[in-house]
Structure formats: C-alpha cells, structure tokens
Amino acid sequence: MLTWEKVNARRYVTSSALIMAAYCLLLGGSLWLDNNTELGVWKYPVMAVPMVPLYFLWPVFRRFMADRDEMWQKIYLEAMSFTFGITLMASLTVGLMQFVGLRLVNLTVLWPFMCIVFAFGVSMAVRRHSR
Amino acid sequence: MKNNLRELRTARGWSQAELAERLSVSRQTVNALETERYDPSLPLAFRISRLFQQPIEVIFFPEDD
Numbered sequence: 001m002l003t004w005e006k007v008n009a010r011r012y013v014t015s016s017a018l019i020m021a022a023y024c025l026l027l028g029g030s031l032w033l034d035n036n037t038e039l040g041v042w043k044y045p046v047m048a049v050p051m052v053p054l055y056f057l058w059p060v061f062r063r064f065m066a067d068r069d070e071m072w073q074k075i076y077l078e079a080m081s082f083t084f085g086i087t088l089m090a091s092l093t094v095g096l097m098q099f100v101g102l103r104l105v106n107l108t109v110l111w112p113f114m115c116i117v118f119a120f121g122v123s124m125a126v127r128r129h130s131r
Numbered sequence: 132m133k134n135n136l137r138e139l140r141t142a143r144g145w146s147q148a149e150l151a152e153r154l155s156v157s158r159q160t161v162n163a164l165e166t167e168r169y170d171p172s173l174p175l176a177f178r179i180s181r182l183f184q185q186p187i188e189v190i191f192f193p194e195d196d
C-alpha cells in the first residue's frame with residue numbers, strides 16, 4: 001500500500017535525483033571544457049556552473065521539511081544544529097592547523113562531510129525520540 | 132510528561148497507523164507519544180483532545196501526578 005508519506009518521499013527522491021543528475025552532467029561538461037579548451041579567465045564561472053542545479057535542492061528540502069510532522073521537524077532541526085556545531089568546530093580546527101602549515105583542504109569535502117554529520121545527527125535524534 | 136494515549140487508542144480499536152492518519156502525523160510520532168519519548172506541541176495536544184473528546188489534562192499529565 002502506498003501511503004502519502006511514501007508518495008511524497010518518492011517525489012523528493014525523484015526531484016533530488018534529477019537535480020543531482022543535472023549537477024553531474026554539468027560538472028562533466030565543465031571539466032571537459034577545462035581540459036579541452038582554452039577558457040582563460042572564464043574557467044572560474046565555467047567551474048561554478050554545476051552549482052546552478054544544486055540551488056534547486058534548497059526548495060526541495062524546504063518542501064520536504066514543511067511536509068513533515070512536528071516530531072520529524074524537531075528531529076531534522078536537532079540534526080541541523082548538530083551539523084552546524086560540528087562543522088563550525090571542524091572548520092575552525094582545520095583553519096588553526098593551517099596557521100602552522102597544514103596542507104590546504106579543498107572546500108568541496110565540506111558538503112559530503114556535512115551530509116555524513118547530518119545523517120549521524122538524524123540517527124541520534126531518532127533514537128532519542130522513537131524506537 | 133506522561134499520557135494515556137495508548138489506552139485511549141486501544142479502547143477504540145485503532146492501530147497506531149490509524150491514529151496517525153486521524154491526527155495527520157506519522158506513525159513514528161504516535162509511537163513516540165505513546166512511549167513518552169516525545170511531548171506534543173499545544174496544537175497537536177488540542178487535536179488529540181478533540182479526537183478523543185477528553186480534556187487535555189485527562190490525556191496528558193505531569194510525571195509526579
């Protein structure tokens with residue numbers, strides 16, 4: 001049986017998958033252009049183009065949150081606070097280490113890092129509120 | 132906060148999923164309420180109160196009562 005939650009979940013997964021597919025396609029295109037053409041100063045905006053579809057993840061996530069009930073909104077909010085705190089501490093720690101010569105960390109690792117911390121935060125909050 | 136949601140639900144022969152549907156919340160939320168791991172907001176408490184036609188203070192009460 002398909003409940004409204006499953007139908008909605010399918011909609012969010014489909015939207016997110018389409019956005020990620022567009023991101024991967026544009027990323028591939030940007031990398032191909034960078035490797036095969038002389039972009040000059042345009043290489044910076046060209047490498048930023050794959051970010052455009054990712055901005056559409058925000059309304060998808062906002063709609064996802066609005067459709068949750070109050071307990072799940074609380075769970076996701078707790079996970080977001082946890083992610084914010086951990087990211088703040090981690091970025092400050094790495095920043096301080098860079099003062100004394102730590103190799104520069106590419107900022108693209110930040111997003112997967114935050115996703116992993118968020119997933120961990122959700123699992124902790126779920127354990128607290130349900131079983 | 133303690134509550135007698137489970138007793139009220141089972142007295143009506145409803146499953147957690149049925150109660151969740153009537154309250155427009157997820158089944159996990161009903162379970163968390165029944166196991167007293169989550170305290171509802173005032174609007175949800177009023178919805179529960181209206182559904183079971185009982186005053187809020189009959190359904191929800193402090194731990195020391």
